[in-house]
Amino acid sequence: MKKVTAYLLIVLTFTLVSFQTEQNCDDTALKEELKPGLNPDYKYDSSKTSKFTYNKKAQGREIEVPLFMGEDYIFLFNTNGLPKDIKIEIYSEKIGHKKRKLLYNLEQKYSQNIYSFKPTKSRKMYVNYTIPEVEEELTGCMVFILGYQ
């Protein structure tokens, strides 16, 4: 009886933990949090929700973002869906390109979830996420919105 009770408690714990890690990603709510960042100068253009499973191997994800010359844009990021910080960078060329340059490195701050970046020169850019390795598997997501003037 004691063994069964213990087993059931473990099962219950797993169930609660699994539901909790999945709840980190309500991408609709995360986008809603970002939208005020567009006001008043920018209009919504596009967005991307990137969902991750952190595991024992570090991973990368890259998003290609086409921008038009001479136009003004804002990149908005919401890190509230991440159970653990990831590295967020923006590059000038896609991964593997010899002339790839780092344009922006998001430095995450404690108690801040919303970040913005306004490129000084518009061209195709590459948002790069590096997801660190973890011991216990976690899930989460990153939401990105692009606004234009």
Add this chain to the structure above:
Amino acid sequence: MYKKTIKVASIIVMSSLIYACGGEETLTEEVVIASEEEVAEENVNQIDYVLPSPLQIAELFKRAGLTYIGDITNSPENIDNYNTKYDQKLNYGVYSADMAYCIMNNQAQESINYLATLSKLSEKIWMTDIMGSMGLTDRLEANVGNEDSLTYIMADLQMQMDDYLDGNGLGHTGSIIFAGAWIETLYLGTNVNENERNKKLISRLSEQSVVLGSIIGSIKQNDAENDYAELISDLENINNIFNSYDEDFMLSDEAVSNLGIQIKALRAKIVGA
């Protein structure tokens, strides 16, 4: 009794684990540990694409001198010819671009007609909720002549549509819709340029290779069944035209003319003209 309890508990554990893992990410079984510094270039295992909104491209072209020519947009009456999901999605994009073109050029009644067409077509591709929930017709009618407000309304529509597609696992539909919108916008741009050569418009047409690569990449990424092989092939043929840039990254007049011919042919295939 104990055996039954353990069996049920095991099912619950398995269910929890499957639920926690989610539907989108694949679990890896490797136990290799790597530092973040080692990851950067070697282990990017997914490239994603973000496509600009048809509205942004319409506004770009408008500022570059895209004027209104009546009757070159896709007739709303053609909607009854689109019976496959493929045709419906592509032409949803075509009509979106036409609506943006009309809004940019203060064609109020045409804009409302295209909105009605989009509502009708959205039912066919299961997007009814977006059109209904936003009260768009009332908002458009209330802001006739106010281009600024109308563009914000269209941006809202784009946001709602993206949320709907993402939330329902239909991101691939967005790529096809955008392909239709992009082809229609280039059709409008090359047509207007044929009427009256415009260097700014040629510059924006030349720049479209920036987007086309992303469109092709995005469609390919979601085309495991090869449903869009022909569209991809047609777009890749158009992409070849952008290899003939001059030193200022502008297409020559001959290349622009060639672009117009190819776009016109592809557009005719899509709208059934």
